[in-house]
Amino acid sequence: ELIARALFQHGHRAHKPFVAVNCAAIPENLLESELFGHEKGAFTGATSTRIGKFEQAHNATLFLDEIGDLDLSLQAKLLRVLQERQIERVGGRDLIPVDVRIIAATHRNIEQMVLDGEFREDLLYRLNVATIELPPLRSRKEDIPLLAEFFLQRYGRELRLERPAITRAGLRYLEEQPWPGNVRQLQNVIRKALLDCRGFAIDRPDLQRSLHESSGGFVQAKERSDAFSDSIRELATESLRRARTGEIESAHAAVIEDVERHLFSEALAKSGGNLSEAARWLGLSRLTLREKLKKLGLRNS
Template sequence: MAQILIVDDDHQLRQSFERLLSAEGYTVRTASTGEAGVEMVRESLPDLVVMDVRMPGLSGLEAFAAMREIEPRLPVIIMTAHGTTETAIEATRMGAFDYVLKPFDIPDILKLIEKGLSAGRFMRSKVEMDAPAEGGEGEAIVGGGPAMQEVYKAIGRAAPTDATVLIRGESGTGKELVARAVYQYSSRAGKPFLVINCVAIPETLLESELFGYERGAFTGASGRKVGKIEQANRGTVFLDEIGDMPVSIQAKLLRLLQEKHVERLGGAGPIPVDVRIIAATNRDLEQAVAKGAFREDLYYRLKVVTMTLPPLRERREDIPLLAKHFLCRFSREAGVPDPGLTPQALDFLTGHDWPGNVRELANVLQKNLIFNRGGPITADDLQQAAGVTPQAAAAGTATPALEAGGDGSAQEFLRRFVRGELVAARDDEGAFESLMDRFGAVVIAEALAMTGGNRTRAARLLGLSRPTLLARIEKYGLKIETSVTSQLGATDPDSPGR
């Protein structure tokens, strides 16, 4: 479990953080001074640091600079009161992951911590290429077939350059791993690597998240905010799902690629930046260009180097290697023996179409390992975990065996849901996206209800990463009941030492 270091001279705040984060499943260490925090980082590197700006002795800014000397990729979240905002902004420009103003709400700080941990994992987790099935300690891109050999060659050729890279492929094919591999084998590997999911951030917030803003730029802009691109100066920015980026923001991204500068919302002039852009999409960009939904000039700027990842059904020869890799990895992480697969189970794996690609395969194998009762995993076990009916398996098709409950089948439930939504939408051009959002909200709300609001368990149940689930919860405006109602850092922002 992730280890978080809290550095603050306020004893009550440290205790509140320790209780909250321990309840979320994190390992928490605390320090009351900047000097002690730096020493803890030197002795045992945490996954994330949350640190106050104003402390006796070594200030938060000085402590942050010392921590960056030890590990430049360590994500640090700076806490500040209203009177010290400019100092926190300076820390962000120096490379701090983000800053928050005291007092802050629990859901907000938990979301920011999860984002920081995710960014740290992206930067520091090693991605092996063409790794052996037994696997190492980190994540790996596994596959020895011709299609994957071309991917390895492309990574090797593109990584040492500063060329913009566009990674294409269906959902679940491993675009994120390839982006991390390009970063890790590049000359910018020791610099920041920030990830922006263009579909998870609301359109109204995406521009300010990327480019930042000045005080008074819009209603609610009470201070300056440094954008992620400016924050990643001399590093790399990964724009995931770039095909969903609004056209209005595409123009500013094009300007960045052409002129190497950004402009904050409400800013007086350009700010020079040196970042490498890696982008990924599962969309048909050529079709989007034809429809006017994606700028043609940006499309050509992005595809300096293009890597296309094949779906799993087109590289079935790699499935046995992937299955062995995931079972080795998951059994090692869980501390249990690798149960192995029966020959019939392996036949099912290689014959299934895997619409969710490598991600779906990994989720099915992990689920089977969790519920394994001893002995090798069978074809029946895999079919149940993959949601395939015995009839569909016998016919060689992959019809989901969803459980709708009540007196109707899953297919009937979905049929009624779709019909009702389409009738309501009538000839709305956004009917499909609206339908998927409504159905996604229903599924996530049900998972949260089943897990009593536990987001980690709900994410595991749905086969999503926790950050993705949190992003969807925010997008759909779902409410999560929690027993924690207090605020952290609810002290007078103008009190001495804060």
């Protein structure tokens, strides 16, 4: 979203609103209304007319985050809006003209989704006028000194520190880290270290302590990972035993099904039954997840 806002701020519509919508965070049955709006009485609970994000972004900019999570039917409707530049509210009959600049983002491989039949090729061509790929921070460590300096000055002003600084050893330590949380994790670590140092230059031990605190218990996570590995090993051993005795045909298929069943059930439980959210965590499209749930006899509730 930071890149999208930068594009917006340097565009010719910067004086107009920036409207953002996370396609993965909104339940599938509400997303069409969220994008295109609805008329009063269009569905249960629609007690008044509501304009959608496209109308809000008329003559402005609309940011569609996680566009890879749109289902195929909504992709078709989005394509029609982009082609005809007009929308129809849910439950409405009137066509409403819209002039919207679209910025879209996704963490998924859209080209592969097209090959898998999960994303419309014509919609991809319509959206893919210009592409910006944002590699993870670990792949662009040359950016770390610049980012560190930026966050030092930013939080130095916020904390009213006269000369926030970092030692060379501290900077080298930042460059050595894998940064699974990318720029936001770096930002958080520097802010924590500034709070601890209060006027002194940030050094390697300060950053080590700050990184440990911001990691959210990676040590405990490692212990849980080891326990998980033991469970998988036991599952593999038992499945192979059942395959040798003829109880099942394929140990591989049995292990995969058991793991997927637990993984999908846990994802649905954590997301409160939100299929879009669960699919995003799993790195799947909603359509693929729905098919897998059906195959495993699971329900998104």
